[in-house]
Amino acid sequence: MTSLPNFTDSLSQLIACSSISSTLPSWDQGNLEVIQLLATWFEQLGFTIDIQAVPDTSNKFNLLAKLGNGEGGLLLAGHSDTVPFDENRWQSNPHQVLNQDDKFFGLGTCDMKGFFAFILQVTKDLNAKQLKKPLYILATADEETTMAGARFFAKNQHIKPDVAIIGEPTNLVPVVMHKGHMSHRISVEGKSGHSSKPNLGINAIEIMYKVIGQLIKLKETFDTNYKNDAFDVPAPTLNLGAISGGDNANRICGHCHLDIDLRSLPGMSDAELINWLSDALKPLAEQYPGRITFEEMHPSSPSFEQKKQEQSISECFISVAEEISGHSCCAVNYATEAPYIQQLGCQTIVMGPGSIDQAHQPNEFLAHSEIDKTEKILLSMIQRYCLS
Template sequence: MKLPNFEQSLSALVELSSISSTNACWDQTNKPVIDLLANWFDYLGFSVDISLVPDSRNKYNILAKLGSGEGGLLLAGHSDTVPYDESGWLSDPFSIKQKDGRFYGLGTCDMKGFFACIMQVCRNLSVTDLTKPLYVLVTADEETSMAGARFFSKSQTIRPDVAVIGEPTELTPVIMHKGHMSHRITVLGKSGHSSQPAGGVNAIEIMHHIISKLLKLKRQLALNYSNQAFDVQEPTLNFGAIRGGDSPNRVCGHCELDIDLRALPGMKDEELLYWLSESSKDIANQYVGRIKFDEIDPSAPSFEQNKDSDVVLFTEKLSGHNCCAVNYATEAPFIQKLSGQTIVFGPGSISQAHQPNEFLAEDQISKTLNILTQMIQRYCITINDKT
């Protein structure tokens, strides 16, 4: 077996579709990607452990380890991509197109390119070089439920000194992000003929009152909570989807609203759920048994890392970028349970993620290889008392 170069590695990973979706028609297993990476890691001398993620649609994690002992470095990321709109792509999403200093393809920056970089950094690395272990974690379903990272954080006993989640940050160390929770509000009305509205209970009208209360909550959150580290400084409440009714001449008997709430670090899920419940409590009391709140996906916590941590200062120095906060959620809070020093840091831009014609800029690759090499040197080869 011959280990492929960067472009060959990236091409092979992108060719293997590994879409995660809440829609079963789109959702796919990630096993082909996991098997390919397992073969490469095995060739490089890593020990490889593949785990089936419980209660998933045939999804897997992989933990590869080189070296022994305590501490060390964990490089982590997800194997899945979002679905794609073929009409928006100018090339085949599953075939790498190199043009104008960019590699185009689904998952190139989010985040299969990170694993292609890891392969190149490790190709000349020997276990005899290491004084502490190097781990590589590949997870499942980050784009939906984060089930892979949740399972890993509960089932593993490894305790690396430092963890790096290679999401596309344009090689800027991210030390803070918001949490994420999503809920579905369902109103069960009573259908009837529109000429006799009193004979029914209009679910859309009830939902209108609920939305008014939620808009008030949204304003209160913005007034009372703020963090200047974020470009969107307040917690956000988004009305993402609404469904209700079937005909203009019928009283609507059923209506659903899907909402998304992104909390600042320090805000607890219990508080948020209480505020959501309290916001429409009087309406629920008026329409007993007709309103329910259901979680769509398990909530993802917010994330915060001390900006004076060794890994933050070291990565700032290597990258030339100051640490920052971002509005989106990652697997960092789950990985942080295993490692006291955790950052989000990787090649590519988040503005390309989840977009048609996603690409990874070539000028990010050599920088990533250099930084990962120096991280492995610092946390796995050179004994560093600061960790």
């Protein structure tokens, strides 16, 4: 049997497997190399391995590894892909770990291939015969774009662990709430013509100007009427992210597009957001029949909230996570795979090493100081939910 790598070597091997997810075909890659590497390691440790192709993706796969038998247990989950990178802003090769200044630099060290390197280390000495409940490890595909891997897993798996930890970088603070995310493209169809005769055309930019005015009013409504103080940005947000239109200064603009981003609070449904958006644009849609449309750019991600269970403190996962981590639970503004994992019927938290401030940034890193803390937390969770 080939000896298993130590933490530094396993992290280096994972980072060397490029697995970028992007909506741009020129950047988008498969993740099979990462999945096969993880499968090789965990199979050596006695885990049963299940690799599944994710439908409607290009060469993307999920991995589920299981050690032990029975019901319940612990699921440790994370995504196997990374975002693209700007090579000119990196001071080292993004796909080679640079161990320097008590930090591991590399694309995915923090977000979030490093989590799997930690899992490998803490499972090296586990004996399946000693486990009273199973330990599951899930590596998903395409989290950074469509979350297709987690969506597929939630719909097609029949496991039901007692609890799940998603190892996104939270500085090892348990996250029990986050906002949802959806994005839409608003399109205005005008009528082009010569700029010297504006009355013979319909300027799409001028209509979009009015659309933006309605969206600003909707933002103000969110700020005034909807708040959740668990978040540092307590209201739902609406961001005007990108705009394009027209082709020449001396032509009446015939087309204009605006891409917007909406982040909802827990308890808000996609249908509510779409209704608010429709109501905001309705007066203009009636004024300019057939000229204003909006469509979802990619599948939305729901908000997430893990409420405290009506159990004893020793059985409530939130209480256990706070006790083991030494941190109070919190809410974050970004989206994760947590709502999909929660659909398995398990208590779910997001908690992992590293800071979200490093994610999606040039010179992404994972600090050496995270190693002992992360391994102790994972070992404590395995002890409580699989060995006790």
